[in-house]
Amino acid sequence: MILLTFILLPLIGAFLAWASAAVHSTLPRWIALGVMLAGLILAAGVWIQPEPASVVGADWRYVYHQPWMPRFGVSLSLAMDGLGLLMIVLTFFLGSLAVLVSWEEIRDRTGFYYFNLLFVLGGIAGVFLVMDLFLFYFFWEVMLIPMYFLIGIWGHGRRLYASLKFFLFTQAGGLLMLLSILGLYFVHGASTGVYTFSYAELLQTPMEQGLGRWLMLGFMAAFLVKLPAFPFHTWLPDAHTEAPTAGSVILAGLLLKTGAYGILRFVLPLFPEACHYFADVFMLMGAIGILYGGQLAYAQTDFKRLVAYTSVSHMGFVLVGAFAFNELAYQGVVMQMITHGISTGALFMIAGVLYERLHTRELEKMGGLWAALPGLGTITMVFVMASLGLPGLGNFIAEFLILAGSWQANSWITVLAAIGLVVATVYSLRIMQKVFFGISLREFRLKDMTFREAAMLLPLVIAIIWLGLFPQRVIDTAAKAAPVVAFQYKDK
Amino acid sequence: MTTNDLMALLPVLILGGASVIAMLLVAVRRNHRVMHAFTVTVFIVALLALFREPGTMPYVIAPLFVVDKFADFNTGLILAAGLSVLLLSFNYFEQREERKEEYYILLLLATVGGLVLLMSRHFVSLFLGLETMSISLYGLIAYLRARERSDEAGVKYLLLAALSSAFLLFGMALVYAEAGTMDFVGIGQYLAGISQAPMTVVAGFGLMLIGVGFKLGIVPFHMWAPDIYEGAPLPVAAYIATVSKGSMLVLLMRFYRDVNGYEYTILWWVLAIIAMASMFAGNWLALMQRNVKRLLAYSSISHMGYILIAFLAGMEAGQEAVMFYLVAYVITSIGAFGVLAMLSDEKDDAEMLEDFSGLFWRQPWLAAIFTAMLLSLAGIPLTAGFIGKFYVVAAGVNAGLWLLLALLVVNSVIGLFYYIRLVAVMFQPQEGAVVRRRLPFFGMFALSALMALLLWLGIYPSALIAVIRDMMLTMG
Numbered sequence: 001m002i003l004l005t006f007i008l009l010p011l012i013g014a015f016l017a018w019a020s021a022a023v024h025s026t027l028p029r030w031i032a033l034g035v036m037l038a039g040l041i042l043a044a045g046v047w048i049q050p051e052p053a054s055v056v057g058a059d060w061r062y063v064y065h066q067p068w069m070p071r072f073g074v075s076l077s078l079a080m081d082g083l084g085l086l087m088i089v090l091t092f093f094l095g096s097l098a099v100l101v102s103w104e105e106i107r108d109r110t111g112f113y114y115f116n117l118l119f120v121l122g123g124i125a126g127v128f129l130v131m132d133l134f135l136f137y138f139f140w141e142v143m144l145i146p147m148y149f150l151i152g153i154w155g156h157g158r159r160l161y162a163s164l165k166f167f168l169f170t171q172a173g174g175l176l177m178l179l180s181i182l183g184l185y186f187v188h189g190a191s192t193g194v195y196t197f198s199y200a201e202l203l204q205t206p207m208e209q210g211l212g213r214w215l216m217l218g219f220m221a222a223f224l225v226k227l228p229a230f231p232f233h234t235w236l237p238d239a240h241t242e243a244p245t246a247g248s249v250i251l252a253g254l255l256l257k258t259g260a261y262g263i264l265r266f267v268l269p270l271f272p273e274a275c276h277y278f279a280d281v282f283m284l285m286g287a288i289g290i291l292y293g294g295q296l297a298y299a300q301t302d303f304k305r306l307v308a309y310t311s312v313s314h315m316g317f318v319l320v321g322a323f324a325f326n327e328l329a330y331q332g333v334v335m336q337m338i339t340h341g342i343s344t345g346a347l348f349m350i351a352g353v354l355y356e357r358l359h360t361r362e363l364e365k366m367g368g369l370w371a372a373l374p375g376l377g378t379i380t381m382v383f384v385m386a387s388l389g390l391p392g393l394g395n396f397i398a399e400f401l402i403l404a405g406s407w408q409a410n411s412w413i414t415v416l417a418a419i420g421l422v423v424a425t426v427y428s429l430r431i432m433q434k435v436f437f438g439i440s441l442r443e444f445r446l447k448d449m450t451f452r453e454a455a456m457l458l459p460l461v462i463a464i465i466w467l468g469l470f471p472q473r474v475i476d477t478a479a480k481a482a483p484v485v486a487f488q489y490k491d492k
Numbered sequence: 493m494t495t496n497d498l499m500a501l502l503p504v505l506i507l508g509g510a511s512v513i514a515m516l517l518v519a520v521r522r523n524h525r526v527m528h529a530f531t532v533t534v535f536i537v538a539l540l541a542l543f544r545e546p547g548t549m550p551y552v553i554a555p556l557f558v559v560d561k562f563a564d565f566n567t568g569l570i571l572a573a574g575l576s577v578l579l580l581s582f583n584y585f586e587q588r589e590e591r592k593e594e595y596y597i598l599l600l601l602a603t604v605g606g607l608v609l610l611m612s613r614h615f616v617s618l619f620l621g622l623e624t625m626s627i628s629l630y631g632l633i634a635y636l637r638a639r640e641r642s643d644e645a646g647v648k649y650l651l652l653a654a655l656s657s658a659f660l661l662f663g664m665a666l667v668y669a670e671a672g673t674m675d676f677v678g679i680g681q682y683l684a685g686i687s688q689a690p691m692t693v694v695a696g697f698g699l700m701l702i703g704v705g706f707k708l709g710i711v712p713f714h715m716w717a718p719d720i721y722e723g724a725p726l727p728v729a730a731y732i733a734t735v736s737k738g739s740m741l742v743l744l745m746r747f748y749r750d751v752n753g754y755e756y757t758i759l760w761w762v763l764a765i766i767a768m769a770s771m772f773a774g775n776w777l778a779l780m781q782r783n784v785k786r787l788l789a790y791s792s793i794s795h796m797g798y799i800l801i802a803f804l805a806g807m808e809a810g811q812e813a814v815m816f817y818l819v820a821y822v823i824t825s826i827g828a829f830g831v832l833a834m835l836s837d838e839k840d841d842a843e844m845l846e847d848f849s850g851l852f853w854r855q856p857w858l859a860a861i862f863t864a865m866l867l868s869l870a871g872i873p874l875t876a877g878f879i880g881k882f883y884v885v886a887a888g889v890n891a892g893l894w895l896l897l898a899l900l901v902v903n904s905v906i907g908l909f910y911y912i913r914l915v916a917v918m919f920q921p922q923e924g925a926v927v928r929r930r931l932p933f934f935g936m937f938a939l940s941a942l943m944a945l946l947l948w949l950g951i952y953p954s955a956l957i958a959v960i961r962d963m964m965l966t967m968g
Contacts, residue, residue, distance in 0.1 A: 068954070069953060071954060071957045072957075108921075109853075138878075139873075141872060142874065144872075145867065145872060148912070152916055153919050153921075160916055164909070164916070168908060171905055172901070175901040175904055178885060179885065179889065179897060182885055182886050182889040183889055185889075186886075
């Protein structure tokens with residue numbers, strides 16, 4: 001039942017927030033904050049609890065099952081394991097911060113804004129929890145429309161173009177995934193006589209090699225676009241740049257993670273053979289993404305665009321790690337999903353904070369801000385260091401684990417990926433240099449962080465340092481959820 | 493004719509009788525409100541009449557009609573569609589025309605024609621139903637005769653529909669000449685008895701397909717659609733999009749079943765090519781439109797293409813998918829045209845993209861309804877359109893129609909583009925003072941009900957699916 005709560009809480013909150021706007025225009029944000037914090041406390045509570053005796057044999061902590069459309073074998077079935085739990089905690093954590101970020105930025109149509117914000121988060125929570133492929137597709141699509149509105153209504157200059165591009169890319173990928181889901185459904189039905197979308201049952205689908213590969217590519221189409229992997233990444237910089245700050249935070253912190261999550265949860269366990277067949281291709285795509293994204297990041301003059309391209313680069317590691325098929329890389333990928341969510345989310349928030357003060361995102365127009373904004377500068381420093389992979393911060397652990405794992409799978413591609421760390425150093429330092437150091441020509445005074453801004457950035461700082469120093473807690477939680485089927489495939 | 497026969501035909505008889513009474517009512521005294529209330533009542537009574545004591549199903553009234561669950565279900569669908577159109581009509585005509593009453597007579601007659609189509613199993617009843625509907629539609633389309641595009645649309649429809657009827661008749665004659673029967677089942681038996689269909693029959697089917705294709709508005713017989721949709725009064729456009737197309741589609745399904753159409757590969761390929769062409773032409777041309785009426789017209793062409801994919805997927809899963817999609821399509825089409833009708837004022841219809849700019853901030857509820865309808869047309873979750881599209885794709889995957897499905901994906905993305913653009917226009921910031929107009933109660937009631945239905949079917953489609961399955965299985 002608690003699983004259903006995680007999904008319904010934001011969805012119901014969304015409608016409440018919308019309705020409450022009629023009473024007072026600031027009421028929606030309080031409702032949104034309350035809902036997200038409640039979810040966060042609930043999720044953290046689950047995490048802190050000692051693991052319950054595993055339900056139904058597998059490593060699921062909770063399961064919930066309810067038939068929905070028996071005609072198609074669709075059921076409302078939810079389950080949560082370590083991976084799902086971590087993602088849910090991240091969802092509500094970043095969700096709460098996204099509400100705080102919007103506090104001052106969004107002044108018009110607040111009701112509808114918080115409706116969309118909470119609805120996206122509800123859709124994302126659904127994606128992380130459902131164990132039915134039909135429902136997975138359902139939530140996959142549900143989160144798009146509100147995101148589209150967030151960018152399209154409250155975004156910056158070219159928001160319509162950016163939101164439309166985002167929407168079309170993800171929809172095209174999603175539809176191909178739908179074809180694959182249905183293909184899997186009918187293959188399973190034809191061979192076993194049971195027509196079902198249940199994840200657990202589809203895992204045991206006997207499949208021809210060729211067909212399995214095609215179906216796997218259909219799934220990958222959706223996930224690669226979402227991740228985003230080179231060359232499907234072009235929607236991302238536009239969407240990130242034009243989105244309001246909270247939109248960017250959710251995009252980078254959570255939406256991209258649904259792609260990574262899909263690969264870990266669905267592609268690897270469902271198609272172990274096809275994954276091994278295409279592994280090198282995808283690892284190479286990941287490595288290219290790391291280098292290409294890093295290089296483009298360096299070339300940007302727009303702060304948000306720069307951070308957007310670093311996402312392309314960082315998410316490349318996920319792709320490399322996911323197709324390395326070993327425990328080490330898998331743990332790295334999970335770490336990367338979380339740490340990237342936190343560090344990039346933080347950088348987008350910083351971009352938002354700077355924009356509020358300077359009304360520009362152009363790096364050329366910044367410079368020498370340290371004197372005026374020492375507090376913000378220090379925090380930025382932390383996340384820039386995290387982004388370049390400084391030991392002691394979460395991202396280092398993640399990237400180290402991924403590289404250590406992928407070395408065993410493909411050493412050449414690992415070398416390429418490792419070069420990415422150098423690129424990361426370059427663009428990260430460039431951010432600091434351009435924004436905070438150098439000469440300031442500014443004559444008017446700038447306000448350093450307000451209480452609200454500190455309240456949203458400090459938890460992120462604590463989180464990223466905590467992840468860097470004590471990663472074992474996250475690794476343990478995720479360990480049981482590893483797609484062992486895929487790891488073992490080679491040995492057969 | 494026995495009492496049972498009359499009971500089976502009850503909904504048609506009610507509507508037929510009512511149209512006579514309606515004529516007398518107009519002759520006695522013109523009153524728009526009375527006329528509207530009368531017609532609404534008639535539709536409701538006809539809907540209730542569907543729940544008559546069911547005799548043996550399927551109930552055949554030889555040689556013309558067959559009443560089975562399939563016919564009953566679609567009768568319900570058509571009547572509900574007609575009722576929604578009626579509710580949207582009152583205010584629309586109240587604003588415009590001085591002589592509004594005949595509209596309702598024509599609407600009743602057209603619906604009688606549609607209902608006849610749903611249960612016909614014979615060329616004669618097919619043709620009678622079709623012509624009853626078409627002739628009423630000529631009048632309905634040109635009803636706002638003071639408007640410049642109105643006559644043009646009416647005459648255009650008249651000429652093209654007459655032409656297509658001629659093709660249909662000729663095709664029927666050819667089939668009859670060879671098969672010696674005009675009964676669907678009889679034709680099926682004749683075809684099953686011979687090894688290869690003779691040229692005359694194939695040609696006959698081909699000619700009939702022209703007639704049917706015209707009514708369905710599929711490529712290459714789609715030319716009339718945008719002009720008629722644009723010129724016709726908005727409720728009539730909604731009526732054509734749903735009742736006229738829907739009843740023709742149902743007839744096609746029945747005919748195909750009875751003559752075992754799935755066994756003829758040439759026919760299959762012809763329809764497959766038509767489906768592809770309809771999807772592409774419809775979506776592509778819709779993309780170019782700035783006029784929302786024409787956009788909806790073209791998008792409905794592409795939706796017919798999607799439906800044809802399900803149709804081609806074969807008997808069981810395919811025809812189920814067609815029925816579900818049809819229900820979703822009827823709801824969304826009436827909803828979309830209904831929103832346009834609500835927004836129209838005395839002089840002009842709301843049809844240009846600019847008319848919708850910032851609508852969400854002026855009329856939030858109406859904009860929300862329109863958004864829901866458009867998202868459903870685009871096949872986004874939580875709406876019936878999503879389940880419908882899912883059903884179609886499922887049927888297609890099941891039958892292995894990979895090429896058609898790949899094209900469907902491509903076309904869905906093109907379709908998304910213009911639906912979403914229209915949604916985006918509605919959410920554009922509104923400049924200047926917000927002027928809210930009072931919206932007519934009946935229309936808003938109908939639209940809200942349609943939206944509720946849309947969401948209900950999108951979230952919990954099981955009930956409808958069960959009904960459709962049951963009905964398809966008992967059809968035999």
